[in-house]
Amino acid sequence: MVTNRKWKKGICSAFSKDVLREILKTKNRFLSIFLIVAIGVGFFSGLTASGPDMKLTADTYFDNQNLSDFRLVSTMGFTDDDVQALRKTEGIQVAEPGHWVDTVLETEVDSEVVKVMGYDFDQLHEGGEGKMNVPLLLEGRFPQSPDECVVEATEEILGVSFQVGDTIALTSGKADTDLADTLAGSCFTIVGIVQNPLYISIDRGTSTIGSGKVNAFIMVPNDAFLEDYYTEIYLRAEDVEGLSSYSQEYRQQIQSLIPSLEKLGEERAVIRLEEVRKEANEKIADAQKELDEGVEIQQKELADARKELDDAREKLKDGEIKLADATQEYYDSIADAQQQIADARQKLNDGEKEYASGLREYEKGEAAYDKALAEALPQIEESEQMLAQKEQELTQGQAQYDQVRALVPDESTVSAVLSDPYADPSGAALLIGQLSALSQADTSQEWAGDLADYLSNPAEITPQENAYHLAVVRQVNLELDEQGKALDDGWLQLNEGKQQLAESKQQLYSAGSQLDDAAAQLKKARAELDDGWTQLTEKEREFQDGKEEGWQEILNARQELSDGKQGLADGEKEYEEGKAESDQEIADAKKELEQARKDLNELEVPEWYVLDRTDYPGHSDFGDDSDRIAAIARVFPVFFLLVAALVCLTTMTRMVEEQRTQIGTLKALGYRSGAIVSKFLVYALVATVTGSLAGLAVGMYLFPTIIYNAYGILYTMIPARTPFRVGIAVASTLAAAVTVLITVLFSCWKEMSEQPASLMRPKAPKAGKRVLLERIGFLWNRLSFSYKVTFRNLFRYKKRMLMTVVGIAGCSALMLTGFGMYDSIRDIVGIQFGELYHYDLTTVLQEELSAQQKTQVEAYLFENEEVRQSMYVQQESMEVKAPSGKSYDIYLFVPEEPDRLDSFITFRTRKGHKQLSLSQEGVILTEKAAIFLGVEEGDSIAINTADHHSYTVPVSAITEHYTNHYLYMTPQAYEQVFGQTPSYNMVQSILVEPGGEAQTLLSQNLIASDGVLAVSDTSTIKDQFKDMIHSMTYVMLVLIVSAGALAFVVLYNLSNINITERMREIATIKVLGFYDREVSAYIYRENIFLTLMGALAGLGLGVLLHHYVVITAETDIVMFGRTVKWASYFYSAALTMAFSFLVNLVMHFKLRKISMVESLKSIE
DSSP states (O other): HHHHHHHHHHHHHHHHHHHHHHHHHHHHHHHHHHHHHHHHHHHHHHHHHHHHHOOEEEEEEEHHTTTSSSEETTTTOOOOOHHHHTTSSTTEEEEEEEEEEEEEEEEEEEEEEEEEEEEEEHHHTTTTTSSOOOOOEEEEEOOOOOEEEEOOOOOHHSOOOOOTTTTEEEEEESSSGGGGBBBSSEEEEEEEEEEOTTTOOOOOOOOTTTBBOOOOOEEGGGGBBBBSSSSSSEEEEETTOOTTSHHHHHHHHHHHHHHHHHHHHHHHHHHHHHHHHHHOOOOOHHHHHHHHHHHHHHHHHHHHHHHHHHHHHHHHHHHHHHHHHHHHHHHHHHHHHHHHHHHHEEEEEEEHHHHHHHHHHHHHHHHHHHHHHHHHHHHHHHHHHHHHHHHHHHHHHHHHHHHHHHHSHHHHHHHHHHHTTTTTTHHHHHHHHHHHHHHOOOOHHHHHHHHHHHOOOGGGGGHHHHHHHHHHHHHHHHHHHHHHHHHHHHHHHHHHHHHHHHHHHHHHHHHHHHHHHHHHHHHHHHHHHHHHHHHHHHHHHHHHHEEEEHHHHHHHHHHHHHHHHHHHHHHHHHHHHHHHHHHHHHHHHHHHHHHHHHHHHHOOOEEEEEEEEGTTTHHHHHHHHHHHHHHHHTHHHHHHHHHHHHHHHHHHHHHHHHHHHHHHHHHHHTTTTTHHHHHHHHHHHHHHHHHHHHHHHHHHHHHHHHHHHHHHTTTTOOOOOOOOHHHHHHHHHHHHHHHHHHHHHHHHHHHSSSSSHHHHHHOOOOOOOOOOOGGGGHHHTTSOOHHHHHHHHHHSSSSHHHHHHHHHHHHHHHHHHHHHHHHHHHHHIIIIIIBOOOOEEEEEEEOOOOOOHHEEEEEHHHHHHTTTEEEEEEEEEEEEEOOOOOEEEEEEESSSGGGGGTTTTBBBOTTTTBOOOOOSSSSEHHHHHHHTTTTOOOOOEEEEESSEEEEEEEEEEOOOOOOOEEOOHHHHHHHHSSSSSSOOOOOEEEETTTTTHHHHHHHHHHHSSEEEEEEEHHHHHHHHHHHHHTHHHHHHHHHHHHHHHHHHHHHHHHHHHHHHHTTTHHHHHHHTOOEEEEEEEEHHHHHHHHHHHHHHHHHHHHHHHHHHHHHOOOOOBBBBOOOOOOOHHHHHHHHHHHHHHEEEEEEEHHHHHGGGGGGGGGOO
């Protein structure tokens, strides 16, 4: 017995050593199986675990925060009795009432709709055991007073980051609604940042204010609400602890409670209606009583007011009489004083006139005097100069005349001397001296010199000369007589001129004296007038002072009277206004009472709406996304496992063929086939198990984390929970092991069926035969020897060729799927915001804009040169239900001018791009919504409004659309369906230069406007959407990297086997003289052709796989593109070829190491 055990132990030890030696001997082969299994198992386990891990993370979050199972809302709210009835309902563990109201929050960049939720934070401070929907505190603390709040982390949602300590101010968002009727205050201090398990996605639900979409939430203490009823009730069901929210058991448990809740709702609704009616009747009775008392009080107050007004009117009449008498007396005294002043003024005016007349006469005489003086003075001066000159000339002439007259002898004297020069010598000498003196004194008297000379020579005196000289003397004396007479006349004229000049001067002096006398008289008169005016001014001032004082007294009296009249008028007006106001109040009260009675009579039974977790924002979407990942996990791992099976099949087949001789020997020694095969099974199993462990260690954490984080931008939850799932680990390992073991058995089956003698002989080479290509002569004959050998080898080893092509095709298909998904995700941004949407700016307006607010908005958007065109639209959030029962939010879009809508939005079919347009008969539905609802053109759909009214509309067309769900209709169609005209609450605008400073300034001006709630530009939405879907590219990147790694392993393994199988062949051609480069090319060509064939086959397979993944991976609000770009085909094929070249490069070094001696070894 002991010997038997030792023998078995020895056998096991030898077997283990043999397997270990085989592993160490064939490390590359073992490693290829290890890697392919690691990749396959990692991918299989990672993708398979991603969906459950996502759900586990959500369930963990929901359980930690004790998420409610139901949310109840009612059209009339809830009472404490409703809450107690629910708590007593079978299957309900906890019922908690709550409050909420939608408000508008003004931020620095926009106006956002914010849901304010009431919460019992006091219970949290006390421990909070059993409290539902517990907010997850991220920062700060919970509120402790009604003016404190906690907010969600809003930076990624609103683009605004609130900090602890900030203060926010809220408004109702409606002109006819006062937030003070609902909340104790409108300003809250932020004391904490939280996450709410009710809102796990970026979708916060719909609203009836603003843009129709809730953008964020804040939580305040219940004490902040003033309502005497509850707006919602949250329920926790029994027997659901430990059940996953997304499990069928949970759904069945929840669904089983809905009928009882609805039944209770019907019962409580009747009671609530009676309570409301009773309360309303009491209020109506109180209002009627108050109205009657008000009417009685009004009549008494009006009578008292009328009496006071009549008394005031009598006092005013007496005051008017006294004022009239005082005014008359004032006017009489004023008239007397004015008369006196007027007389004095008249007298002064007369004096002024006389003075003015005298002044004019004076000025006239002065002007005449000045004129005459101006004219006479030059003449007088000229006359004086002429007289002086004349007198000077006369004086000189007189002197010369007297001198000449004294020296010129008379004719008788000359005649006496001439007749006898010798008779009187002395007389002759005197005469000669006199004549000489005359000729010297007056050179013009030459005759005197001649006569003196003539007399000096008596001997030469002749009678003829005597007669001549006597004639000269006679002539000179005559001339002197005339000259003397002329001088006498000149002196006479000179004296007369002097006399006239003296008389002219005397006249001017007399005129000047008269003017001086007149000026003195005028000066005296002026002084008298000035004194009179001074006295008059003083009298007027005294009069004016008295007049003003008297008039002020009159004015004061009049003011008192006017005040009295105004007071009376005001009293009359106040009386009439008060009477009219009270009458209007009474009329309004009567009207309100009548309307209240009418509304009470028309009051319908309220309806309870039972909402479970599938109706919570994002809850069912997250589950659907998890299921999509699970659906993908059912497809992709199959490819990896198939490729792994092919790799293992080729690897193990080669290993079995290499050990044919050993297998034959063992069989000849009597070993059973099972014992022989066990070695290969253990070998493969060791590689599989170790590869599986490595793949599980990486894939079980890596893939769920990447996928969860990729969806993290859409959802707000806790970090991913990635437990090691034993079931998935075992399943993936078993799948890999079974796949590998089957391939091992398949590889060994043929060898095990042969006889030992046959196995111990080398396997006969495959018989050569003509390949199909050889039958195409014109092509085969043009091939070189190397290419002919390549094609013969390819078609000779069809099994190897098929496995290589299939392996590479799977890798290429996976890569094309990854690149195609990237195209599908990336394309929707460009198509949606480039080809379908053309507007640049959306402005959300307040309800019921005033004329001034509307004018201001239109000035910015319709009359601005920076805006190319704008159009009013109505956008309203509604709800539609799919046949599966799941609800989807959809936006109803109504343009004011449908004819211009093509400039803002393009409607077209996705296939063929056929243009569509709105019609009066139906609506245009977006494609994704049509897919969910399962409708086509011509069908009808039911839409539910925010107040839970349902309407049916026909679908006239389905348009290409990629983001959210929309329903487009004309204003006429809207009026036909809803029975009212659209209320346009938005403006869409196309800018001249979008994205510039002008757009920023325009947005700032719009946000500052009173009538604007929010402004959003398409580029910002586009960027946000790109960021949102960018995370999905990480999943695609993982897929591409995994496929690339798989391709490399497949190519490396097959190439390695190919070289190993053909070692002797390669060594032989080396002996024949082939260079290393030629040897490598000999092998490379086969790999390249196989890679090309596999890549082409993989591209076709990838199209089908891409289509499946696109449909499976889409989220509810996004439709991915269906087109794969040519570049993706190129990248997939190019990467496959690149891996082929990389493998060839690695194999090149192995080919160089093959020794030529191998070709000389014995085949045996």
